[in-house]
Each structure stands twice: as structure tokens, then as C-alpha cells.
Amino acid sequence: MIGMWNRSLTARFVAVMLLALAVSQGISFLLFTDEMGGVLLRAAKAEFLSRSASVAQVIETTPPAVQHDILRASGTGYTRFWVSPTFPGDLESWRQEAKRKLAEPLPTLANLAGTEPLPRAEASPPALLPQPAGLAVASPVTASGAPYSTWLDLPAHAWPLSRAAKFVYWGDGGAMGLAVQLKDGSWLNSAFSKKMANSMWTARSLISLAVTAIVLSLCAAFIARTMTKPMRRLAAAAEALGRGESVAPLSERGPDDLRHTAVAFNLMQSRLQRFVEDRTRMLAAIGHDLRTPITSLRLRAEFVADDETREKMLDTLDELRAMTEATLAFSREQATEEVTRNVDLTALVGSLCDDLVELGHEIVCAEGPKISYRCRPDALKRAVRNLVENAVRYGERARVCLRTTPQAIEIVIEDDGPGIAPDFIERAFEPFFRMEHSRNRETGGIGLGLSISRNMVRHHGGDIILANTGQGLRATISLPYAEMPAADVSGTGRRARRSSLSIGAGRRAPAE
Known part of the structure; x- marks a missing residue:
């Protein structure tokens, strides 16, 4: 999970959205639990008062012979009705009667039709009706904070009938009682008891929360993917530009932030290209203009x-003149845009080694497995050639091999020469720097070989590292892995391997 958080913006976006959902639901639970309990109560x-009023009106308009059956049929899983001749002034006795009535099972159709006798209630003290699940609320209290314990007159706006009614909270969890006087002077008693659970997390609410979380996750993933797609294109374009490839301008569409980023990248790319072109053009012009005075001086020197x-x-x-020609050649190569x-x-x-x-x-070039790589083959081939020729010139022979590491592809060239003093390893890459101070072209070059090689390798995003081995010098070309499109490998740089060579020292050595 931590790895996904560090690698994926989509995972972070989804996690933040889900965290926001959890926090908002928790705050809502804290704020509305008590309020919801009051609303349910x-x-x-x-509903209890409305049903009681309806039952009272039905009783008053029906013959006394069927009133008992009507009262029994009007009962519900948590409500019972009965008639008493006088007002139930003794609240404790009324509570016991209400408990007994609520403990009686509801009648069936057969019971009401008179074909089956009603089951008798248990002799043991009745308990409250088994409570269905719901939302629990605290026991109602009076304004003074004490629980209701006496009958209270219902106000006119809370009771639909014209006659007065008495109301009482008689138990925990919202148990209510009602007594209303009928026209014949008797009293209709109503008892309600419904235990309500003290939790908002019902199965329905959990399903709703899960669906909301899934929808939010999908929306967050879609938004994150929409945001990161242009960023991935920008990263790929920046990587290609850093490797010296020609990159098409990015699309300058979308939200302002992404559009401004694309505009800035395109502007940076055009400025870099213009800078490199101007520098290369200036270097070529200088090298070209030097030819005339050099020729003039040579003519005068003859005399x-x-x-x-x-x-x-x-x-x-x-x-x-040789330095000028090398400079011009370098400038021409820089100005030539090779296709990657x-x-x-x-x-x-291998083909380069065969040619040499x-x-x-x-x-000696060690055999190795096929390694596909996205590059500018002519430029990379020249960089390798310069290093191999240096190894042969200064170290008598060269050993070449390719190997892969988790970070890069390496081309290793080793020789048996004297190596380079540690203080001069980095200076060896400076233009026109020569380890051989005689300036004799037979024993040393112009001093641009290593500089050109490193420049070309760095254009591929890699580098060249020189190190003394004790028996010679090792030059390592390190090339970072590059994403390659699913295209067939170019034939450029692939020549048929020769099974045998005329020079014994040049035969391929098996890979170690």
C-alpha cells in the first residue's frame, strides 16, 4: 500500500477522496445521531396518536358487540388498544396492564372469525414486546429533566380530535401511552412500545456508503488519470529531448495549468534547439574562416x-589545419539530425569490431545476447569506434563486451596500456587535450576523440567512465534504458556476423 502511495498519483487521489468521505460521514454521525433519534421519536x-384517534372514531361508530374484535384487529406489532370503564388514574397499574396487553400475541384471521380460541397469555409477568431494530433514543424527559411519570393533557395542535386526551411516556426507548374518553363515558387506552437501536449503521446505510465509496473512487481515478496523462506525455517528451531526439511540440490544450506547462516546455525546446544551432553554426563559421589565413601562412612559410x-x-x-578540419567535422556532425x-x-x-x-x-569482442536499444546508431557507433581505436592505439589491443545492469546497458572497452593518471582522467575529455605532449599526429590525435564520444553518449542520456584496472584502462559507456516502441529493429548497424576472421587475434571470444 505504501509502495502504491509513493508511485501512483491515482492511488493518492482515491485514498484522499475515501478519507474525505470517511471524515464527512463520521462528522455527520456525531452531529445527527441525537437529532435523528428525536426525529424518529x-x-x-x-403515527401513534393518528392511529389512536382513528381507532377512537371507529369504536364510537360501531356496535358494542364488535368493538372488542375491532380493538384486537387494530393492534400492531408494537401497539395495543383496550377500553376501560374509568380513567386509568393509577399509572403504575396502567403500565402493568399495558405490558400484559403488549405481551399477548396478535390475533389471526381465524381468531377474529371465531373458529379458533385466542391463546391465553402466559402467567409469568409479561415483558415488553420483542423490539424491532431501529434507532434508539433517550427516554423522554420533562422540562425539569425528570422522566414523565404522570398523565399529561395533549395540546390541541397535537391531537386531531376535539375531545381532550391524556398522554404519558411510560417506559424506556420511547414507550408511550394514551387515554381518550369516548362518547359513552368509557376510556380508550392505547399503549406503544418499540425498542429502537442506537446506531445509524444499518445494512441499508452501509450499502449506501459502499456504493458512494465505489462511485467516488471511480470518479477520483478518472480525474487522476485525466490529469496524469498529459504529465506522462510531458515526462516522455522531456526524456526524449534529454537524449537528443527531435520531439514534436506538445499539444497546448486542456486546463490552464496543464496548457501553460505544455507551452513552457515547447518554448524551452525551441530555445534549446536555437541555442545549439547557433553555437554549431558559429563554430563551423570559425573553422571555415580559419582555412584562408592558414593557407596564406603556409604559402609564406614555403619562402x-x-x-x-x-x-x-x-x-x-x-x-x-588538422584541428580546424576536426572542428569542421565535429560541427557538421552536430548539425546533422540523425533519426532515432x-x-x-x-x-x-560486433560489426564495428569486425570492420576494425x-x-x-x-x-576481441565477446559474444552476447541480442540487446535492442533505441538510439541514433551512427552517432553511437562513432563514439564506440573512437574508444576502441584509442584502446588499440595506446593499449596495443582492445577487449569489448556488452552487459546489462538493473540501471543501464554498458559497453565495456579494456586495453593493456599504461592507463591514465587519476588527476588527468576527467581532463582527458576536454577538447584538444592530449596526454601525449609531443603533438605528433603519429603518436596522438587532435584531442577531440574522447570529447566527441562523451558528447554523443550524453546526448543519449548516458555517460562514459574511465578507470584504471592495474593492467590497463577500462572505458565504460553507460546507456540508460529507454522505452522502445513495438517496431522492428532497424537494419542499420546490423551486419552479417562473420563466422571466422583472417586475423587470429580478432576471433570472437565466448562470453564469460
Whole structure:
């Protein structure tokens, strides 16, 4: 549950909605429990008085011979009626009579027709009628706070008949009694007793609460999904932009908050692209403009009389020209937008090693399983090539393998060279920085190889890490996992593997 809370906005939204429902229902329960009890008691009292008035009117208009049957037939599960010749002044005696009447079973149709005798009541002291479930209320009290214990006159607005009636609360849980004088001078007695439970949580209320919770959860999940879908698109676009891919502008529709976010992202993307294009264009212009003065200086150097001085000047100009050409090549590669697609990374690295082996380099590439990866294959291939060529140039031979970790895909290149001093490992990635200080192009390059490689790998969201192994240098290209669409792997970078190579040192080694 904690994991879902941390990972899913939908789970948080649903949990908050359900918590709000629980809190609101709890507050409602605290506020309205007593009030609902009073409402139910008043409704029961109104129904009791109405039924008693109706029975009184029926008794007064029927012959005495059938009045007893009418009184018995008018009883309910929690109400009884009987007639007494005088007013029941002794309330305690009336209470006992009411209990006895309520304990008697209700008559059946056969009893009323006279075909079966009525069952006799038990001799044991009668108890109150078994109480149906409902809402319990406190025993009614007088204004002074004491329970009612005497007959009270009902006000005219509470009693529908013109004649006066006496009312009393005679027991716990809302037990009520009524005595009304009939036209012949006798008194109709009515007793009501219905035990009401002290809880709002009935089966119906629990079902209603469950249905409400389900509906709220569905609504919350729908709202959360609607909110997070644009956010997921934004996250995917940001990831692709960080990997150097060309991202289509996000849709600038929807609520203001999401629309403003999409507008800001699109504006940021256009500014970044414009910045990179301007920088690349400026670098290309500088490299191009340097060609003319370099050529002019070379022509003038040819006329220097001192041979040694002339050779040094020409070497310096050649080095400067090579640096300019490398800068122009770098700028052209930066300006070229390669399409990102899915490739077999194992095949791409393997074919590169095969090509270098055919050129006479001593390279061992370990076999490995197919690894599909979404990248710009030409750029990534150049980055790997630079590292492999450096390993062969400075470490005599190169060992290449691919491996996967929970966080990334790694391309590891190891050599048997002297390594790099720890203080110079990070500086090795600086443009035009060379570990070989003679500036001889036969023993060292221009100094852009590692810089270009790291730049290309970082455009894929990864990085290059150099480390000394004790027997040489290890260069690790770490590429983060990227979501790949369900498309077939591009053929670019997949060349047929050669079963055997002419150079023995270049034969594939089995994966460890």
C-alpha cells in the first residue's frame, strides 16, 4: 500500500477522496445521531396518536358487540388498544396492564372469525414486546429533566380530535401511552412500545456508503488519470529531448495549468534547439574562416630560407589545419539530425569490431545476447569506434563486451596500456587535450576523440567512465534504458556476423 502511495498519483487521489468521505460521514454521525433519534421519536409519536384517534372514531361508530374484535384487529406489532370503564388514574397499574396487553400475541384471521380460541397469555409477568431494530433514543424527559411519570393533557395542535386526551411516556426507548374518553363515558387506552437501536449503521446505510465509496473512487481515478496523462506525455517528451531526439511540440490544450506547462516546455525546446544551432553554426563559421589565413601562412612559410625554421612552421600549420578540419567535422556532425530508431546494439558493436579487425587491429569482442536499444546508431557507433581505436592505439589491443545492469546497458572497452593518471582522467575529455605532449599526429590525435564520444553518449542520456584496472584502462559507456516502441529493429548497424576472421587475434571470444 505504501509502495502504491509513493508511485501512483491515482492511488493518492482515491485514498484522499475515501478519507474525505470517511471524515464527512463520521462528522455527520456525531452531529445527527441525537437529532435523528428525536426525529424518529416524533414520527413514531405522530403515527401513534393518528392511529389512536382513528381507532377512537371507529369504536364510537360501531356496535358494542364488535368493538372488542375491532380493538384486537387494530393492534400492531408494537401497539395495543383496550377500553376501560374509568380513567386509568393509577399509572403504575396502567403500565402493568399495558405490558400484559403488549405481551399477548396478535390475533389471526381465524381468531377474529371465531373458529379458533385466542391463546391465553402466559402467567409469568409479561415483558415488553420483542423490539424491532431501529434507532434508539433517550427516554423522554420533562422540562425539569425528570422522566414523565404522570398523565399529561395533549395540546390541541397535537391531537386531531376535539375531545381532550391524556398522554404519558411510560417506559424506556420511547414507550408511550394514551387515554381518550369516548362518547359513552368509557376510556380508550392505547399503549406503544418499540425498542429502537442506537446506531445509524444499518445494512441499508452501509450499502449506501459502499456504493458512494465505489462511485467516488471511480470518479477520483478518472480525474487522476485525466490529469496524469498529459504529465506522462510531458515526462516522455522531456526524456526524449534529454537524449537528443527531435520531439514534436506538445499539444497546448486542456486546463490552464496543464496548457501553460505544455507551452513552457515547447518554448524551452525551441530555445534549446536555437541555442545549439547557433553555437554549431558559429563554430563551423570559425573553422571555415580559419582555412584562408592558414593557407596564406603556409604559402609564406614555403619562402622561409632556414630549412629547420620552415619545417617547424609547416608542421605547426599542418597541426592547426588538422584541428580546424576536426572542428569542421565535429560541427557538421552536430548539425546533422540523425533519426532515432531501434537497433540491435550487440550487432552494431560486433560489426564495428569486425570492420576494425579487417583493418589489422587486434580486437576481441565477446559474444552476447541480442540487446535492442533505441538510439541514433551512427552517432553511437562513432563514439564506440573512437574508444576502441584509442584502446588499440595506446593499449596495443582492445577487449569489448556488452552487459546489462538493473540501471543501464554498458559497453565495456579494456586495453593493456599504461592507463591514465587519476588527476588527468576527467581532463582527458576536454577538447584538444592530449596526454601525449609531443603533438605528433603519429603518436596522438587532435584531442577531440574522447570529447566527441562523451558528447554523443550524453546526448543519449548516458555517460562514459574511465578507470584504471592495474593492467590497463577500462572505458565504460553507460546507456540508460529507454522505452522502445513495438517496431522492428532497424537494419542499420546490423551486419552479417562473420563466422571466422583472417586475423587470429580478432576471433570472437565466448562470453564469460
